[in-house]
Amino acid sequence: MHERAKHLSCSGAANLAAPENSTGGGKTVDWLELSDAEWTAILLSLRVATVAMICSLPFALGVAMLLARGRFWGKAVLNGLVHMPLILPPVVTGFLLLLLFGRRGPIGAFLAEHFGLVFSFRWTGAALACAVMAFPLMVRSIRLSIEAVDRKLEDAATTLGAGPVSVFFTVTLPLILPGIIAGMVLAFAKAMGEFGATITFVSNIPGETQTLSAAIYTFTQVPGGDAGAMRLTIISVIISMAALMLSELLANAAAKRTIAA
Amino acid sequence: MTLLVEARHRLGNFSVDAAFTSDGGVTALFGRSGSGKTSLINIIAGLMKPESGRVVLDGDIIADSERRIFTPVHRRRFGYVFQEARLFPHLSVASNLAYGRWFAGKQGKAADTTRIVEMLGISHLLERNPSALSGGERQRVAIGRALLAAPRLLLMDEPLAALDEARKAEILPYLERLRDDAGIPIVYVSHSVSEVARLAQRVVVLEDGRVKASGAAADVLSAPAATVATGLREAGVLLEGVVETHDTTHDLTTVRVGERLIRVPKIDLAPGHALRLHIAARDVMLATARPEGISALNVLEGTIVEMTPGEKGSVDIRVDCGGTTIASRITSFSRDALQLHQGKPIHAIIKSVAIDH
Known part of the structure; x- marks a missing residue:
C-alpha cells in the first residue's frame, strides 16, 4: 500500500507538473512529501487569494460605505449587482468574466492596450475571478459593521474640528476594523476555495492558473491521483483553519479596543 | 462676546421658532423635554440646518440662511458636550483629550492641557480606556476634550442628565469652575432648575419651540411665568x-x-x-x-x-x-x-x- 501510494503520487505529480518540472518517478519520496507541482499549486493559490483579497478591499470598502450610508437612485440595483456572484452559478460568472475581461472583451482589450494588464489565461485572471466571487462576502461583512457604528461618535468628532475625511480615518475606520478583518478573511477563504469561475475564465494551466482546488480536481481525474488529492486537501484544511483562527485573533484584539463606552 | 441665534425649523408637526442673544457667561436654554432645546443647540452647533435662521458670534456670521452662509460644523470651533459622553471607544482617555486639540491646530496649542486636566480632576485617568471610567469621569473627560479643542463657544446639552445625584454633585463644582475660570461663553441646555439656578447667568425659557421668557437667571426663574416650563414640582x-x-x-x-x-x-x-x-x-x-x-x-x-x-x-x-x-x-x-x-x-x-x- 505504501509503495503503491508513493508510486501513484509521483505519477499524479508528473501529470500535473510542467514537463521540465517532473520529478524522478522512482526516487524515494515520502507519502506526505509534496511534489514541486503541488507546491506550485499551493503557492499560486495563496498568491491568488491574497491578491484578490487586497485588491478588492478598497472597492469593497467604497461599495459598503455607499450601501450603508448612501441615499441615491439605483441603490437597489447596485446591491443586486454586488450580490450577483453569490447567486449565479460560478460557471456563469466565469463565462461573463471571459466575455468582459477576455483578450477581445471590451474591458479586457482596453486594459491590455492601455495598462498592459492581461487577465485571460494568467494568474491575474484567477485573482480577478476569485475577487469577484468573494466580493459580496466582503462587502456584506463591512457593510454590517458600518451600519453598527454609532453616528453620534462621528458627530462628536465633527464638533471637535474633524472634517469628513478625518472623521472617516480617525473614527469610522478604527471602529469598523473588526468587520473589515472578518470580511477579508471570508474573502480569502472564498478565494482559496474558488473553482468554477476560475476554471471557466482562465482554465487550468499548471503553474499559471492551476490553483489548489483545480489541482485537486485534476488529481481526481487521473487514475491513482487520490494520494495527491488527499495531501492537497489536508493543506487546504490547514490553511482555512489557520486563516479562521488568525481572523478570530485579530478581531478579538480589535474588539478589545472598541468595547462601546 | 455676543452670541445671536435665530432659528425657524419644522420637524414633522413640531416647529422651532426661537431667537435669543447672549453676552457671555452661561446662558441656559431651559424647558421641559420636547420643548426644542436640543434642536436649538444642534442648530447652533451646525449639526442641524434650520430652514431659516442666523447664528452670529462676535459679529462673525457663522450661518445666515438669507445670505446662504453655512459654516460646516468642523470649522465652527464650537465645543459640544453631549448628554452621553460620546468618548471614542478605540482611543485612550489621553488620546480622546488630544483629539480636538490636534484638529484645532494653532489655536489648539493655546489650550493649556495641564490646567484643564487639573481643573477637571482627570489626571489619574489619562492612561485608561473610556470603558473603564465611571459615568461622571466620562463626562469630565468629554468636557476636557471639548475644551482642549480651544472652542470659541461651548455648547452643553444636558451634560448631567444621564448621571445620578451623586455624580451630578461631583461634576457641578467643575462646571462652576469652568464658568468662572475658562472665560468661554457657554450655552447650557437643561431641564433641571437646580442646575440652571446654580450655573446660569442668563436663562432662556423654551416651550413648544418658542421662547417663553428670557433674561437674568434670578428674574426669570423667580417669575411665575417659568412655572409652566419648570413643571409643577420645581417652581x-x-x-x-x-x-x-x-x-x-x-x-x-x-x-x-x-x-x-x-x-x-x-x-x-x-x-x-x-x-x-x-x-x-x-x-x-x-x-x-x-x-x-x-x-x-x-x-x-x-x-x-x-x-x-x-x-x-x-x-x-x-x-x-x-x-x-x-x-x-x-x-x-x-x-x-x-x-x-x-x-x-x-x-x-x-x-x-x-x-x-
Missing part, C-alpha cells in the same frame, strides 16, 4: 445671596439674602462668596402667627403680595420678605382656612434641608 424662586457665617458644629451655613438671613446645609464657600439659592414653592409653609417649637430653621416675616391659583386646587402665594420675594404653594383649603389675602402679614417657613444650593 419656586431663585435668590441671590452672600455667605455670611458657618456653623461647624451643626454643619450649617448662614446666607444673607437682602435683609434676611437664611440657614442652609453646609456649603463649602468662604464667607463673602456670592451664591444662589433655589427655594421650591412646595417647600415653603405659611403661618399667620410666628410658630413656636418648630424644627424648621428659617421663619421669615413678610406680607402677601400676590396670589395666583395653580393646578389641582393649589394656590401660589408670593410673599415679600423685606425686599426678597418667596413663593409658597399651598392648597386652596389652607388659603380659606387661614383667610389669606393680599397685604396680609405672614410668616414664611422654610426647612433648611429643602434648600438647593
Whole structure:
C-alpha cells in the first residue's frame, strides 16, 4: 500500500507538473512529501487569494460605505449587482468574466492596450475571478459593521474640528476594523476555495492558473491521483483553519479596543 | 462676546421658532423635554440646518440662511458636550483629550492641557480606556476634550442628565469652575432648575419651540411665568445671596439674602462668596402667627403680595420678605382656612434641608 501510494503520487505529480518540472518517478519520496507541482499549486493559490483579497478591499470598502450610508437612485440595483456572484452559478460568472475581461472583451482589450494588464489565461485572471466571487462576502461583512457604528461618535468628532475625511480615518475606520478583518478573511477563504469561475475564465494551466482546488480536481481525474488529492486537501484544511483562527485573533484584539463606552 | 441665534425649523408637526442673544457667561436654554432645546443647540452647533435662521458670534456670521452662509460644523470651533459622553471607544482617555486639540491646530496649542486636566480632576485617568471610567469621569473627560479643542463657544446639552445625584454633585463644582475660570461663553441646555439656578447667568425659557421668557437667571426663574416650563414640582424662586457665617458644629451655613438671613446645609464657600439659592414653592409653609417649637430653621416675616391659583386646587402665594420675594404653594383649603389675602402679614417657613444650593 505504501509503495503503491508513493508510486501513484509521483505519477499524479508528473501529470500535473510542467514537463521540465517532473520529478524522478522512482526516487524515494515520502507519502506526505509534496511534489514541486503541488507546491506550485499551493503557492499560486495563496498568491491568488491574497491578491484578490487586497485588491478588492478598497472597492469593497467604497461599495459598503455607499450601501450603508448612501441615499441615491439605483441603490437597489447596485446591491443586486454586488450580490450577483453569490447567486449565479460560478460557471456563469466565469463565462461573463471571459466575455468582459477576455483578450477581445471590451474591458479586457482596453486594459491590455492601455495598462498592459492581461487577465485571460494568467494568474491575474484567477485573482480577478476569485475577487469577484468573494466580493459580496466582503462587502456584506463591512457593510454590517458600518451600519453598527454609532453616528453620534462621528458627530462628536465633527464638533471637535474633524472634517469628513478625518472623521472617516480617525473614527469610522478604527471602529469598523473588526468587520473589515472578518470580511477579508471570508474573502480569502472564498478565494482559496474558488473553482468554477476560475476554471471557466482562465482554465487550468499548471503553474499559471492551476490553483489548489483545480489541482485537486485534476488529481481526481487521473487514475491513482487520490494520494495527491488527499495531501492537497489536508493543506487546504490547514490553511482555512489557520486563516479562521488568525481572523478570530485579530478581531478579538480589535474588539478589545472598541468595547462601546 | 455676543452670541445671536435665530432659528425657524419644522420637524414633522413640531416647529422651532426661537431667537435669543447672549453676552457671555452661561446662558441656559431651559424647558421641559420636547420643548426644542436640543434642536436649538444642534442648530447652533451646525449639526442641524434650520430652514431659516442666523447664528452670529462676535459679529462673525457663522450661518445666515438669507445670505446662504453655512459654516460646516468642523470649522465652527464650537465645543459640544453631549448628554452621553460620546468618548471614542478605540482611543485612550489621553488620546480622546488630544483629539480636538490636534484638529484645532494653532489655536489648539493655546489650550493649556495641564490646567484643564487639573481643573477637571482627570489626571489619574489619562492612561485608561473610556470603558473603564465611571459615568461622571466620562463626562469630565468629554468636557476636557471639548475644551482642549480651544472652542470659541461651548455648547452643553444636558451634560448631567444621564448621571445620578451623586455624580451630578461631583461634576457641578467643575462646571462652576469652568464658568468662572475658562472665560468661554457657554450655552447650557437643561431641564433641571437646580442646575440652571446654580450655573446660569442668563436663562432662556423654551416651550413648544418658542421662547417663553428670557433674561437674568434670578428674574426669570423667580417669575411665575417659568412655572409652566419648570413643571409643577420645581417652581419656586431663585435668590441671590452672600455667605455670611458657618456653623461647624451643626454643619450649617448662614446666607444673607437682602435683609434676611437664611440657614442652609453646609456649603463649602468662604464667607463673602456670592451664591444662589433655589427655594421650591412646595417647600415653603405659611403661618399667620410666628410658630413656636418648630424644627424648621428659617421663619421669615413678610406680607402677601400676590396670589395666583395653580393646578389641582393649589394656590401660589408670593410673599415679600423685606425686599426678597418667596413663593409658597399651598392648597386652596389652607388659603380659606387661614383667610389669606393680599397685604396680609405672614410668616414664611422654610426647612433648611429643602434648600438647593
